[in-house]
Amino acid sequence: MSDHADTAPVESNDALGVRRRDRAATEARILDAARRILARDGFLGFGVNALAAEAGCDKKLIGRYFTDLDGVLEALGGALGFWLGDVPEVPPKGDYGERMAALFQAYATALRADPVLQQILAWELIQPSAVLQRLETVRSRAVALWMARVRGDTAPPPGVDAPAVNAVLLAALHYLTLRQRTLQGFAGLDLASTEGQARIDDAMLAILRLAYSQERSPT
Amino acid sequence: MSDHADTAPVESNDALGVRRRDRAATEARILDAARRILARDGFLGFGVNALAAEAGCDKKLIGRYFTDLDGVLEALGGALGFWLGDVPEVPPKGDYGERMAALFQAYATALRADPVLQQILAWELIQPSAVLQRLETVRSRAVALWMARVRGDTAPPPGVDAPAVNAVLLAALHYLTLRQRTLQGFAGLDLASTEGQARIDDAMLAILRLAYSQERSPT
DNA sequence: TAAGAATGTCCCCAGACGGAGACAACGACG
DNA sequence: CGTCGTTGTCTCCGTCTGGGGACATTCTTA
Numbered sequence: 001m002s003d004h005a006d007t008a009p010v011e012s013n014d015a016l017g018v019r020r021r022d023r024a025a026t027e028a029r030i031l032d033a034a035r036r037i038l039a040r041d042g043f044l045g046f047g048v049n050a051l052a053a054e055a056g057c058d059k060k061l062i063g064r065y066f067t068d069l070d071g072v073l074e075a076l077g078g079a080l081g082f083w084l085g086d087v088p089e090v091p092p093k094g095d096y097g098e099r100m101a102a103l104f105q106a107y108a109t110a111l112r113a114d115p116v117l118q119q120i121l122a123w124e125l126i127q128p129s130a131v132l133q134r135l136e137t138v139r140s141r142a143v144a145l146w147m148a149r150v151r152g153d154t155a156p157p158p159g160v161d162a163p164a165v166n167a168v169l170l171a172a173l174h175y176l177t178l179r180q181r182t183l184q185g186f187a188g189l190d191l192a193s194t195e196g197q198a199r200i201d202d203a204m205l206a207i208l209r210l211a212y213s214q215e216r217s218p219t
Numbered sequence: 220m221s222d223h224a225d226t227a228p229v230e231s232n233d234a235l236g237v238r239r240r241d242r243a244a245t246e247a248r249i250l251d252a253a254r255r256i257l258a259r260d261g262f263l264g265f266g267v268n269a270l271a272a273e274a275g276c277d278k279k280l281i282g283r284y285f286t287d288l289d290g291v292l293e294a295l296g297g298a299l300g301f302w303l304g305d306v307p308e309v310p311p312k313g314d315y316g317e318r319m320a321a322l323f324q325a326y327a328t329a330l331r332a333d334p335v336l337q338q339i340l341a342w343e344l345i346q347p348s349a350v351l352q353r354l355e356t357v358r359s360r361a362v363a364l365w366m367a368r369v370r371g372d373t374a375p376p377p378g379v380d381a382p383a384v385n386a387v388l389l390a391a392l393h394y395l396t397l398r399q400r401t402l403q404g405f406a407g408l409d410l411a412s413t414e415g416q417a418r419i420d421d422a423m424l425a426i427l428r429l430a431y432s433q434e435r436s437p438t
Numbered sequence: 439t440a441a442g443a444a445t446g447t448c449c450c451c452a453g454a455c456g457g458a459g460a461c462a463a464c465g466a467c468g
Numbered sequence: 469c470g471t472c473g474t475t476g477t478c479t480c481c482g483t484c485t486g487g488g489g490a491c492a493t494t495c496t497t498a
Contacts, residue, residue, distance in 0.1 A: 021464055021475045048456055058477055122344040128401040144407060164422035167406040168391045175394035182347040187386040203383035210429040240445045240494055267486055277447055
């Protein structure tokens with residue numbers, strides 16, 4: 001009808017808000033599909049064809065908008081506070097040991113609730129592509145900042161290599177979480193049962209308490 | 220010459236010991252090639268075609284002799300004392316804590332020296348096929364027996380969930396070893412450097428000592 | 439020696455993969 | 469209204485995968 005649509009020039013379209021051709025919406029659907037595939041099938045099911053099918057679009061568009069599967073991953077990682085950005089903030093109370101214990105609990109909860117992150121952590125051990133290494137850097141920086149924030153001005157007892165102890169416990173958490181996803185047993189413990197889970201958690205907390213209790217005699 | 224070759228009926232062949240058609244030798248070459256591929260490229264490069272090329276034989280023979288790639292894996296796992304069978308025996312001396320410390324050191328050394336085992340541990344986290352689960356069972360049983368042998372009649376201090384603590388430390392060792400193979404950094408520590416390695420080892424030993432020292436007050 | 443089984447080689451098959459070219463439909467803009 | 473860039477669809481290509489059929493060669497046994 002030749003209405004000089006200056007009032008809504010860019011977004012003008014259907015009477016409803018839906019557009020049949022909308023690049024932004026398509027990109028979002030592709031990213032959603034990517035998250036879904038990674039969470040469900042992991043990187044083995046993460047291909048161009050499968051992604052296009054899951055997103056309900058042509059695979060050509062994946063190449064056009066993200067160049068690559070790596071591009072999709074990059075976009076996934078760059079999106080919003082993806083990496084523990086919205087992790088439950090830990091109240092910085094108590095001494096170093098108590099704060100680290102609280103932080104570990106929060107981290108464990110966040111990790112166990114995020115299947116995509118789990119898949120990425122597992123795949124890093126198989127094929128650390130350039131993209132995954134970049135994401136790893138971002139992630140580890142975010143975690144380091146988070147730890148520093150929680151730690152505040154408290155300090156571990158002298159004579160303890162706190163970074164090393166923390167690394168050991170984080171490593172254990174990672175491995176046991178990844179393993180529980182598929183094998184559900186390790187070293188005689190049943191990781192799937194709530195009882196086994198509790199024993200593991202208790203052991204990690206006990207180690208934290210032992211290592212960081214202030215009344216220890218250094219050396 | 221119609222020599223009634225009853226003296227060496229089965230193995231009779233060329234004047235030299237080499238046979239041009241020798242199923243056993245071919246199977247051995249295939250298994251060797253499999254180990255080589257797994258150590259070098261991991262499970263991503265582990266295919267029928269690649270295996271045949273590496274072994275220098277036709278891929279048809281793989282199917283004939285092992286049915287499957289899974290069959291190759293099964294044969295690999297069943298072969299001789301593959302799973303830590305030839306691990307350096309740990310002298311059972313000292314109390315529970317000292318013995319566990321020695322065992323951890325031996326286990327760490329064996330694991331770090333075995334790239335195939337590392338690849339299997341990593342792949343278990345990605346796709347635990349039926350074969351890998353079977354191998355896992357055998358492996359974990361072997362480790363459990365080993366631990367029991369080293370432990371002897373010693374006991375951990377009361378009030379400590381020793382299996383859980385051991386599981387945590389073993390999990391950490393697994394993860395850090397797998398990670399060092401590809402990413403060489405974790406939680407701010409440089410796993411590749413001997414210094415970082417030493418800090419990790421020291422931290423794990425310190426945790427062991429803390430958890431299992433006898434003069435602790437239980438609870 | 440003759441027959442038959444075992445071993446090894448070559449070639450083909452259907453299917454999935456990532457990628458790209460050709461083209462249709464739609465929207466913005468002059 | 470006409471043009472042009474964007475968005476989306478369809479189709480084909482080369483490659484690799486695991487698998488198997490047909491066949492030559494060698495070894496063992498009758």
